[in-house]
Amino acid sequence: MDPFADTLQRLREAFRSGQTQAADFRAMQLKGLGRFLRENKQLLQDALAQDLHKSAFESEVSEIRISQGEVNLALKNLRAWMKDEKVPRNLATQLDSAFIRKEPFGLVLIIVPWNYPLNLTLVPLVGALAAGNCVVLKPSEISKNMEKVLAEVLPRYLDQSCFAVVLGGPEETQQLLENKFDYIFFTGSPRVGKIIMAAAAKHLTPVTLELGGKNPCYVDDDCDPQTVANRVVWFRCFNTGQTCVAPDYVLCSRETQERLLPTMQSAITRFYGEDPKSSPDLGRIIGEKQFRRLQGLLGCGHVAIGGQSDESERYIAPTVLVDVQETEPVMQEEIFGPILPIVNVRSLDEAVDFITRREKPLALYAFSNNSQVIKRVLTGTSSGGFCGNDGFMHMTLTTLPFGGVGASGMGRYHGKFSFDTFSHHRACLLRAPGMEKIYAIRYPPYSPRNQRLLLAAMETRSCSCTLL
Amino acid sequence: MDRKVQRARAAFRSGRSRPLQFRLQQLEALRRMVQERERDILQAIGADLCKSEFNAYSQEVISILGEIDHVLEKLPKWVTPKPAEKNLLTMLDEAYVHSEPLGVVLIIGAWNYPFVLTIQPLIGAIAAGNAVIIKPSEVSENTAKIVSKLLPQYLDQDLYVVINGGVKETTELLRQRFDHILYTGNTAVGKIVMEAAAKHLTPVTLELGGKSPCYIDKDCDLDIACRRITWGKYMNCGQTCIAPDYILCEPSLQSQIVQKIKETVKEFYGENVKESPDYERIINLHHFKRIINLLEGQKIAYGGETDEATCYIAPTILTDVDPEAKVMQEEIFGPILPVVPVKNADEAIKFINDHEKPLAFYIFSHNNKLIRRMIDETSSGGVTGNDVIMHFTLSSLPFGGVGSSGIGAYHGKHSFDTFSHQRSCLLKSLKREGINKLRYPPNSQSKVDWAKFLILKRFNKGKLCLLMLTVLGIVAAVLVKAGYY
Numbered sequence: 001m002d003p004f005a006d007t008l009q010r011l012r013e014a015f016r017s018g019q020t021q022a023a024d025f026r027a028m029q030l031k032g033l034g035r036f037l038r039e040n041k042q043l044l045q046d047a048l049a050q051d052l053h054k055s056a057f058e059s060e061v062s063e064i065r066i067s068q069g070e071v072n073l074a075l076k077n078l079r080a081w082m083k084d085e086k087v088p089r090n091l092a093t094q095l096d097s098a099f100i101r102k103e104p105f106g107l108v109l110i111i112v113p114w115n116y117p118l119n120l121t122l123v124p125l126v127g128a129l130a131a132g133n134c135v136v137l138k139p140s141e142i143s144k145n146m147e148k149v150l151a152e153v154l155p156r157y158l159d160q161s162c163f164a165v166v167l168g169g170p171e172e173t174q175q176l177l178e179n180k181f182d183y184i185f186f187t188g189s190p191r192v193g194k195i196i197m198a199a200a201a202k203h204l205t206p207v208t209l210e211l212g213g214k215n216p217c218y219v220d221d222d223c224d225p226q227t228v229a230n231r232v233v234w235f236r237c238f239n240t241g242q243t244c245v246a247p248d249y250v251l252c253s254r255e256t257q258e259r260l261l262p263t264m265q266s267a268i269t270r271f272y273g274e275d276p277k278s279s280p281d282l283g284r285i286i287g288e289k290q291f292r293r294l295q296g297l298l299g300c301g302h303v304a305i306g307g308q309s310d311e312s313e314r315y316i317a318p319t320v321l322v323d324v325q326e327t328e329p330v331m332q333e334e335i336f337g338p339i340l341p342i343v344n345v346r347s348l349d350e351a352v353d354f355i356t357r358r359e360k361p362l363a364l365y366a367f368s369n370n371s372q373v374i375k376r377v378l379t380g381t382s383s384g385g386f387c388g389n390d391g392f393m394h395m396t397l398t399t400l401p402f403g404g405v406g407a408s409g410m411g412r413y414h415g416k417f418s419f420d421t422f423s424h425h426r427a428c429l430l431r432a433p434g435m436e437k438i439y440a441i442r443y444p445p446y447s448p449r450n451q452r453l454l455l456a457a458m459e460t461r462s463c464s465c466t467l468l
Numbered sequence: 469m470d471r472k473v474q475r476a477r478a479a480f481r482s483g484r485s486r487p488l489q490f491r492l493q494q495l496e497a498l499r500r501m502v503q504e505r506e507r508d509i510l511q512a513i514g515a516d517l518c519k520s521e522f523n524a525y526s527q528e529v530i531s532i533l534g535e536i537d538h539v540l541e542k543l544p545k546w547v548t549p550k551p552a553e554k555n556l557l558t559m560l561d562e563a564y565v566h567s568e569p570l571g572v573v574l575i576i577g578a579w580n581y582p583f584v585l586t587i588q589p590l591i592g593a594i595a596a597g598n599a600v601i602i603k604p605s606e607v608s609e610n611t612a613k614i615v616s617k618l619l620p621q622y623l624d625q626d627l628y629v630v631i632n633g634g635v636k637e638t639t640e641l642l643r644q645r646f647d648h649i650l651y652t653g654n655t656a657v658g659k660i661v662m663e664a665a666a667k668h669l670t671p672v673t674l675e676l677g678g679k680s681p682c683y684i685d686k687d688c689d690l691d692i693a694c695r696r697i698t699w700g701k702y703m704n705c706g707q708t709c710i711a712p713d714y715i716l717c718e719p720s721l722q723s724q725i726v727q728k729i730k731e732t733v734k735e736f737y738g739e740n741v742k743e744s745p746d747y748e749r750i751i752n753l754h755h756f757k758r759i760i761n762l763l764e765g766q767k768i769a770y771g772g773e774t775d776e777a778t779c780y781i782a783p784t785i786l787t788d789v790d791p792e793a794k795v796m797q798e799e800i801f802g803p804i805l806p807v808v809p810v811k812n813a814d815e816a817i818k819f820i821n822d823h824e825k826p827l828a829f830y831i832f833s834h835n836n837k838l839i840r841r842m843i844d845e846t847s848s849g850g851v852t853g854n855d856v857i858m859h860f861t862l863s864s865l866p867f868g869g870v871g872s873s874g875i876g877a878y879h880g881k882h883s884f885d886t887f888s889h890q891r892s893c894l895l896k897s898l899k900r901e902g903i904n905k906l907r908y909p910p911n912s913q914s915k916v917d918w919a920k921f922l923i924l925k926r927f928n929k930g931k932l933c934l935l936m937l938t939v940l941g942i943v944a945a946v947l948v949k950a951g952y953y
Contacts, residue, residue: 016821018845057911087864098862103847105870182871194666201662204655204674206875211669227901234908271909281909356481369898378893382568385892393894397563399552400892405570406647410671412890425877427850427865429858430839436692439855443699444736444746446522 004136004176007164008107011134014161015106020132023079025159029129030078032157033122034071037064040153044118047145051117053284058239059118066396067122073398073415074130081130081419084428095432102423104132105206106182111173111196113188114143114286115242115336121150124185127418133183134162138176141169142287174199181205183422187244189334190407208411208421210244211404212334213361217247218351218377220368221256228367229263232340234271235391237318240283241338242290245363245385245392248335249324250342251351257322257342264340265305268318277308277315285314285337294337300330301341348373352380360384360406363392384408469637472629473601473644477572479626480599486569488547492540494594494623498587499536501622502529505614512614513583517704518749518778527704528584531861535588538863538880539595546595546884549893562895567888569597571647576638576661578652578675579751580707580801582608585675586615589650590628592883598648599627603641605653606634607751646670648887652709654799655872662875673876673886675709676869677799678826682712682856683816683842685833686721693832693854694728697805698736700856702783705748706803707755710828710849712856713800714789716816719809722787726769729805733770733783741782742775750779750802759802762795766806791819813838820846825871830856849873 019025037044041064048054048063074081084099108128112121117140128135137154139147151165166176177184177199186196187210200207219228232247239246252260272279285291291314298307298316301324306317321341324330330341345351355364355377364383366374374388384404387394394400395414403412413421484490502509506529513524549564573593577586586604593600602619604612616630631641642649642664651661652675665672684693701712717725737744750756756779763772763784771784781803789796789806796806810816820829829848831839839853849869850859859865860879868877878886906915 021844055909055911057909057915061907087862089864090862093858093862097853098859098865100866101843101851103870190669193669197666197669198663201659201666204658204662204676204872204875209669224898224901227898230901230904230908267908273910279909281911367898371895374895378566382889383891386894388893388895389898390894390896393558393896394563394892397552397555397558397892397894399554400563400565400894401890402892405889405891407669410669424847424870425866426843426848426870427859427862427867427877428843428853429851429855429862429865430836430853431855431858433689433834433854436695439696442526443695445738445744446520446526446746 002175002179003172004166004179007166008136008179011107011136011162011164015104015134019159020104020134020162023082026130026132027075027078029158029162030071030075030126032159033126033129034068034075036154036157037068037071037122040149043149043153044146047143047149048118050145051114051143052239052242052286053282054239055281055283057281058283062239063116063118066119067126070123070126070398070415070418074126074419077416078130081416093429093431095435097428097430097432099428101426101428102131102420103426105422105424106133107136107180108133108183108185108422109136109138109176109181111138111184111186111188112140114140114146115239115244117143117146117150120187124187124413124418127413128183128185128422129158129163130419131422133422135164136176136181137163137165138173139165139167141167183207185413185421186210193409208403208413209409210402210411210413211362211407211409212244212336213359213404213408214248214331214334215245215361215363215365215383216351216355217250217365218348218355218367219250219252219256219260220348220366220370220373221253222369222373223256223367224369225256225259225263226266229260229267231367231390232365233264233267233318236340237268237271237282237338238391240285240316242283242286242336243392245395246336247340247363247365247391248361249331250340251345251354252342253346254344257344260342261304261320261322264320268305272318276306276317277310277313282318282338285316288314290336291316294335294339297330297335297337297339300324300328304342306338348376352377355381360404360408362404362408363387363394365391382406469631469640470644472631473572473641475626476599476601476629479624480569480571485594485599485624485627486597488544491595491597492543494628495536495540495543495591497622498591498594499533499540501618502532502536502587505618508614508618509583509611512610513608515610516579516582516608517707517751519704520745523704523746523748524583528581531584532587532591535591535863535880539591539884542881543595543884546881552892558894558896560900561897562893564893566891566893567596567884568891570887570889571598572601573598573887574601574603574641574646574649576649576651576653577602577604578709579605579607580704580709582611583615585652586611589652589878589883592878593650593887594628595884596887598887600629601641601646602628602630603638604630604632606632648673650876650878650886651675658874673868673878674874675867675878676827676872676874677709677801678824678869678873679713679796679799680710680826680828680830680848681816681820682715682830683813683832684715684717684721684725685813685831685835685838686718687834687838688832688854689834690721690724691728694725695732696855697830697832698729698732698783701805702733702736702747702803703857705750705781707748707751707801708857710857710860711801712805712828712830713826714796714806714808716808716810716819718812719788722769722807722809725807726785726787729783729785730770737783742773742778742780747783750781753779755779755801756781759800759804762798762800762802762804764794766793766795769807771803813842817842817845825849825869825873827869827873828852828856828859847871849877
């Protein structure tokens with residue numbers, strides 16, 4: 001017995017009824033999301049604090065405000081985004097109406113991870129609802145407190161005939177995936193991404209996979225070490241390192257490493273105090289399993305800064321490791337914690353080579369005063385996104401598409417890109433009446449005369465003009 | 469095979485497929501190939517599908533030439549990074565989206581339009597700077613042979629490689645890792661391709677099929693509708709993924725439709741269709757048998773003649789077709805046109821929505837409101853109103869399916885986008901670290917308020933904004949220094 005069959009049937013019927021098509025309905029759903037965020041701010045902050053020891057600042061900036069911004073953006077632009085997009089015509093279609101119609105896919109499944117459980121729920125949800133889909137949301141069971149809020153409070157703000165939350169772990173998710181969806185949006189690890197795509201293949205369901213990897217951070221000799229240290233440390237330790245786009249490891253020369261270490265220590269002390277454990281601005285690791293994995297990584301290379309951990313609190317100190325080998329675990333898996341290994345390279349070329357030997361990451365960072373160096377790293381590599389001289393600031397711009405490439409993912413979203421991702425772009429050509437005598441050129445029986453006429457028509461305009 | 473793919477990857481890694489000049493040169497070479505070897509290409513296509521040279525030219529070669537010319541003209545613009553609108557926080561930075569090649573792309577062609585369905589994706593893949601492995605359909609073996617012979621004579625031999633073979637070789641090929649796979653073919657194999665792609669997290673574009681419905685409204689120019697439907701249906705002997713598969717109309721229209729199509733067939737192919745040089749044949753015996761099987765138990769209003777020796781099936785129309793009949797259960801891909809009577813447009817809409825989303829939807833009507841309503845209330849890969857096939861020919865329209873008719877789209881710039889990674893780039897400077905102090909811990913509520921303002925407000929370039937930012941920056945730096953934060 002499929003426990004989800006009834007829920008999915010209900011949502012499918014709601015979609016069939018056409019109720020999600022109207023702009024007013026979609027706007028109402030989006031306004032509901034806005035109210036959910038405004039009326040439950042304390043509840044949401046508490047849940048984030050309980051799950052991840054997230055500070056009020058981080059909750060505001062990286063979860064609540066970002067989500068609110070996306071809701072507002074969608075509300076403001078909904079009608080413009082929904083409009084049919086006119087396209088340039090060729091000679092044969094000059095008098096016709098040619099446009100791309102954005103249509104909802106139908107039933108969308110959004111699978112959310114635990115690290116930014118509010119943001120990574122709401123931002124895709126905004127796109128899916130704005131595009132007119134019905135949505136099944138599967139929050140992460142690991143961020144238990146947020147899971148509860150999403151399951152119990154969020155549905156009250158949305159039309160529940162078009163929206164459902166399903167709960168469970170890997171087993172339930174596997175069962176859920178046996179059903180057919182019209183789109184699946186998944187954020188999580190590459191390993192699970194493969195499972196999701198394989199399940200989607202059985203139903204030919206299109207997917208967006210926001211995965212991860214090891215995001216390299218190249219630091220050039222020509223830079224200001226304190227500024228670099230501030231930026232790298234902050235982005236590494238934000239959300240206790242549990243960010244898919246966090247700088248995962250540093251590539252720099254030995255000399256630069258020596259300049260960076262004291263500045264990194266200085267940054268850590270300034271940000272989190274002498275005893276980072278007691279700083280309210282440093283979070284905790286989400287769970288036992290993840291904590292133990294990170295604790296294990298502390299044994300790689302040598303600890304240059306930090307290295308402390310406390311199991312009772314799932315606390316890992318902001319740590320910098322040096323003398324790490326490529327084969328060690330800390331350089332083999334995505335760290336997802338406040339640990340920053342430094343790998344030495346002797347030149348820019350060696351750094352680029354190091355990066356391109358590995359899987360394409362979700363984000364790539366390069367720090368240098370020399371814009372040529374930045375450009376060289378950019379052009380010599382590939383990644384989901386890139387930021388020169390800072391951390392994941394590129395994510396705050398909704399006008400930049402956010403997504404991976406290769407093992408770090410496929411597809412993209414944020415802002416209008418979300419709306420487009422959750423829409424089928426339907427090509428529409430509505431032919432003007434008349435003109436049949438002209439179109440008769442395409443009909444058999446064919447003769448050399450037809451061919452000559454056809455070619456003449458082709459030559460009058462050098463554009464894609466076929467099957468006249 | 470493994471070696472060929474590895475060689476293509478090494479060639480890609482060398483970076484030579486990236487410069488714009490190189491891509492343009494290769495596309496120009498491809499154009500020369502099509503023009504200089506036109507005869508050979510047309511003959512190959514003709515041998516595979518019993519197609520006249522004129523048909524092969526107008527259905528396949530023209531599309532390719534048009535596409536190459538279009539890409540040659542637009543590519544310099546497409547490769548230019550696209551600036552992105554910035555917010556206050558990123559005001560002084562460079563923000564843009566840069567299209568990059570994905571790497572090694574696999575294109576699996578189909579047999580029904582064996583040249584265009586292999587070469588048109590190739591154009592996009594080259595334009596986007598990739599290396600390409602091309603796997604033409606083994607069913608259209610003459611075209612596969614000619615493509616495999618000609619491409620290395622004109623294009624870079626390491627970057628663009630043709631691999632031939634059947635199911636076994638294709639399965640082997642799919643075990644390799646690619647950076648994108650574009651497959652044209654049927655739904656069943658589409659699933660296999662996607663499953664294989666999932667193992668490597670390879671994105672896919674699947675151009676599949678289905679039963680494309682054609683609704684004929686009683687308020688339409690029936691003469692023209694029937695001429696156009698005849699053209700689109702019997703072209704390539706019905707073996708077109710976007711052919712109108714079946715007709716939906718009110719029962720009273722059936723006999724007129726049959727009459728008019730009958731007349732048009734005579735006009736197009738003469739009294740003896742079998743002798744018309746413009747009428748093709750079914751690709752092989754397997755499909756021939758499959759198609760005539762669909763005629764079982766049906767009311768043949770016109771046509772129905774077959775000749776196994778030549779895989780000939782006459783243009784055929786079936787009337788009063790039962791939706792449960794065999795002919796309504798699978799994509800026909802042959803010259804049989806079932807007419808399914810429905811009471812009205814509402815019933816037609818319901819019928820369409822009760823079935824899998826098709827690759828194309830056609831509607832003939834004078835009533836624009838009805839056309840719009842039918843588009844609003846159904847879904848399909850694409851639509852042509854008051855004609856058939858034509859949305860395929862406008863490359864500014866994305867060509868692709870939805871649901872079981874496919875994933876993704878291509879043609880024109882859509883090919884370029886499909887075969888590129890659009891990488892978001894933000895370039896900041898190491899200066900103005902002062903303002904960043906707002907974001908660093910230890911934190912406070914006022915920092916939050918500042919952050920909110922800076923992230924959420926959006927501006928474009930403008931002197932006033934620059935001035936504002938400078939002022940804000942100074943104020944912020946001063947406040948930070950003064951210890952307010």
